Amino acid sequence: MTTFIKIEEPHKGPVDTTSFALWRLGFRPFYLLASVFAALSIALWALQFSGWMQHAYLQGPIWHAHEMLFGFTLAVVVGFLFTAGRNWSGRPTPTGWPLAALAGLWVAGRVLVLTPFGWAAALVNAAFPMAAAIALAIPFVASNNRRNYFFVGLLVLMSAASMGVHLAQLGVITVPGWAGIQVALDVVLFIMAVMGGRVIPMFTNNGVPGAKAQRHPLVEEMALGSVLATLAGDVLQLPPKAMAALLAVAAVAHLIRWCLWQPWTTWRTPLVWVLHAAYLWIVLHLALRAISMMGGLPPSAATHALTVGAIGGLVIGMMTRTARGHTGRPLRTDRAEVASYVLVLGAALVRVVLPLVAPAMTVPAVLSSAALWSAGFGLYALHYWPVLTRPRLDGKPG
Template sequence: MPEQATVPAQTPALWRNGFRPFYLLASVFAALSVALWALQLAGVLVRPYLAGALWHAHELLFGFTLAVVVGFLFTAGRNWSNRPTPSGLSLAAFAALWVAARVLVLTPFGWAAALVNTAFPLAAAVALAIPFLAARNRRNYFFVAMLVLIAAAVLAVHLAQLEVIALPAWLGIQVALDAVLLIMTVMAGRVIPMFTNNGIAGANATLRPWLEKAALGSVLVLLLADTLQLGGLALALVLALGSAVHLVRWWLWQPWKTLRTPLVWVLHAAYLWIPVYLALRGAAALGLVAASVATHALTVGAIGGLVIGMMTRTARGHTGRPLLADRADVACYVLVLAAAVVRVAVPLAAPAATLHAVLGSAALWSAGFGLYALRYWPVLSRARVDGKAG
């Protein structure tokens, strides 16, 4: 079924495709939530049901990141399967469910927060499974499985917080981080070499089948190790090998040839944070660095960088605009990636300055995603400039 037949012509532009509301919601939430977390850390704000670092991690993963993942998959899933994905009222219902989940974690109603936060990724998994199964699109069943895994992880976080299960809430956070890392590893392998070769003459970004399998395998092994709560030297070895594999993979994509093309170099710069994260986390497993430094290499550097890069590219491509980053786009890239450098490098170099690094990084992150929201609000809420559906 062609895309034009899946969305009624009278549907408002904002609700015609998944990336539109979810990129807008995610960027606004990213700008506000990290600022709220910085104020909370400084003792200005106190949160009820989920508080402190757990609230911060929960919202970055199951709020911001999951919104972008679902928006992207609803958009790409329609193209991959040539079947309809949520639009119109059903897409608005998904957005409302996501907003309700963000509100409920700030209330005393723990069970309601648990149910709604679990329901969102599960409902998204079902919404993707329907077109994928209808089209027998087996290559992308993986994404349905990842959404189910993320739903299980967020449920585990809440059940632990509600003292229903005797597991640490942070285990659910770590499993969800691994699931997101696996999604990024898969998607980066599909799009970064392709975008590099399509956008830069003679780039010759290279894929090695054995290396692609090794990169995916390293994250699967890490997921298993974290599920089993492996630590110490054994975990450090897994992480060191994974870091080396991902670094070689990145190098074969010829990142130095992308420096004149911001829409491409931002993806390479973001992906580099993955081997950095794995190396730092290995060092943390040996007690050499703080674990939070490693985690933020992944969340601010890799997730933040890939998200801002893909949100600009997807929004441009799916609204009929040129695939060229303008000054506002480049400013977004620089602000978000600078937030990662400040959050990771400053605590490593000067641990006593960690609070200042957190506040500075939060300001840069909020500015980067706030700028995206302002720049792309009219783009995401209006019809395509080329008159096509989508």
């Protein structure tokens, strides 16, 4: 089937840059919500520790992990896929009141986990990725965009993982809730590996004169296949030695992939080097997790290398680049954006490295990392509030 993509006519007449544009395209509300939530969730975490939220349905580390994945990360993924999906399919993705309703569903999920209403929280949090999957499937199927069908499947899997966490929390199933968290981590890792492979070499060659970032078919297969194998291993609960072997192969494959992208050529271009720096955290996550499987390191180091380093770094980098591109702004950074990169990647270094080299400094490391993370995403939210809520500078739709 042939897909016809409408070519937009150049805008004529005066450009409206003052009206409210938050619901015009998926990245706008979800990037803003995710960044605000990333900054404020540290305060919620502190309130839980202080005993002010004893009525909350999800508490402690399980709340922290759940909200990192099914709150913050999933919001960015959905915002990105709704925006990119329109370009991939040539068909509209949710805008206007349907987009506002999906954003409201996400907000409801964040609120309900802090209330005593466990079943309501479970249903709403599982419903959000499922609704996003359906909304994404409609343009993909209409345009026969089979290359990206798997994103729909991954969102459905995230819905199932979320429900698994909640059913365990509610005592309905005996499988621990952390199993659902691990599956969700693997799914997000695969999404980052796929999208990183698509955009980082392209952004490098487009943004850095003379760069020769490459993609090798065998390396691509090994990198993506090893992540899928890791996901399967976690689902099947393979023995630690087998998982360590899988993770070691994955770490080597992703390191080779990263080197082929010529990261050392990008240091003068923050909009590109932030993505390379974040992707390196995937390599470190896989290596640290392989070591932890053999009992050599605490598993939290590997987990935070993925969540704070890779997810945080790729999210802050992609949110700035795609927001600039889809609002008609030049693809270059200012001081506030570079500062947000440094703060988020600094949070990863402090959270992962300091406890490893000085275990007695774990608590100060956690607090310092939290402050850096909150400052980085808080800066993004403040800086991009007018960008995300106002129309494109070039007058085009979106």
